[in-house]
Amino acid sequence: MTVTTVPAYAAPAPKAPLERTEIPRRELGEHDVLIDIAYAGICHSDIHQVHEEWGPALFPMVPGHEIAGTVSAVGSGVTRHQVGDRVGVGCFVDSCRECEQCLAGTEQFCTGPNGNTGTYNSVGRDGEPTYGGYSTRIVVDERYVLRIPEGIGLDVAAPLLCAGITTYSPLNRWGAGPGRKVAVVGLGGLGHMAVQIAHAMGAEVTVLSQSLRKKDDGLALGADHYYATADPETFGQLANSFDLILNTVSADLDFGAYLRLLKAGGTMVQVGAPGHPVPVQVFSLIGGNKALAGSMIGGIPETQQMLDFCAEHGIGAQVEVISADRINEAYDRVLTSDVRYRFVIDTATI
Structure with missing residues (x-):
């Protein structure tokens, strides 16, 4: 079976608005899976790359690495997936x-x-250049295709392929669990998954957010406590409190202030990435x-472990599903933090 062209939304040049177009998809190889995309999440990294903020990029660019859909065809050698399977691509x-x-x-560290x-x-x-999930179909080698369990809707599953695994991995590695106190910095696209x-x-x-504006959301998502970091009393009140701090924001932070919130032997993990170097006082680490x-x-x-875990516990992203003609509007709203908490494109509208 040969897939020639499929509809997609692409940025034709750096910082240009995305527009509807058609893109090529490769012929289905022996170990390839053809996926009919149902939903594609909008990640802030999509915007960074369209704006060429992470270095020279390839254009036209079809963003999208939070992909959920259904297998519609498989190559002759595929053993991991079959037609009709619910699948995702990260x-x-x-x-x-x-x-x-x-x-x-x-x-990821190849x-x-x-x-x-x-x-x-x-x-x-x-x-050939790769094109992402803002399209109706994609061809991917079976080794890199994930199974989405029946317990998760495809719309709320799409952001799990980036936001979900980005937060699950450090929580898993650094032992979030019973008897452990975990602080999540920021309640956005990543933070709401981490909670x-x-x-x-x-x-x-505990959620540490600039204000208490999203407190009700945080508590509803499972937080036990919610503090405003703009309140100067917060850092004194919570000193030496946490085993693990997961920082999901990319804004400048006083790392010393946050490190003082850790217990001795605690760890602060960065998943948000400021665009420039940040100062760290080494004594903030040595002490404790x-x-x-x-x-x-x-x-x-x-990533498969994360999807299974989320299905078992009824976890999905909080999403606003949009039609493809609203992608540029959604980008603008992401930049002003006007989303709770993840935009997802209904690719049937492309």
């Missing part, structure tokens, strides 16, 4: 498959000659054997 669609990281199931192949704004093994997941893991969860760490999405095995 931030990458290939990797070298041979390096230590790929063999360990942490393909150390092959070209690293992993991004779902969009990347170049595949065939030398749900940490709560389901059994941790005592504290750690400042980073985390980036997850490999295929852990």
Whole structure:
């Protein structure tokens, strides 16, 4: 079966509004899966890349690495998926498959000659540019296709393929669970997922947000406590309180102030990434054997583990489903934090 062109929304040039177009999809190979995309989440990283804020990019660009849909065809050698399966695709669609990281199931850290192949704004093994989920169909090797359990709606599952795994992975690695106190900095697209997941893991969860504006949302999502960081009393009141702090925001923070909220031996993990270097006073770490760490999405095995966990616990993203002709409006609203908490495109409208 050959897929020639499919409808999509693309940015024709850096910072340009996205517009409807048609893009090529490769012929279905022996181990490929053809997915009819139902929903595609809008991630802030889509905007960064369309605006070429992370370095030179490939245009026209079809963003989208939060993809949920249904298998409509499979190659002759496919064993992991079959027609009719509910599936998802995350931030990458290939990797070298041979390096230590790929063999360990942490393909996001592929150390092959070209690293992993991004779902969009990347170049595949065939030398052709990759195009993402703001389209009606995509062809992906079966190894990089995830199974979406029946317990999750495809619309609320789409953001799990980036926002979900971005927060699940550090919570899983650093042991959020019963008897552990976890603070989530920021209640946005990432933070609202972190609260749900940490709560389901059994941790005592505190949200640290600039104001109390979203307090009711935070408590409804599973937070036990909610504090405003604009209140100068907050940092004194919560000193030496947390085993783990997950920072989901990209804004400038006083790292020393937040590190003082950790217990001895605690860890602060960054998943939000400021666009420039930030100062850290080393004595903030030495005093108390504290750690400042980073985390980036997850490999295929852990992403599947996350989807299964979310299905088991009834966790999905809080979404606003939009038609494709509202993508540019949604980008503007993301930049002003006017979304609770993730935009998802109904790709039937493309």
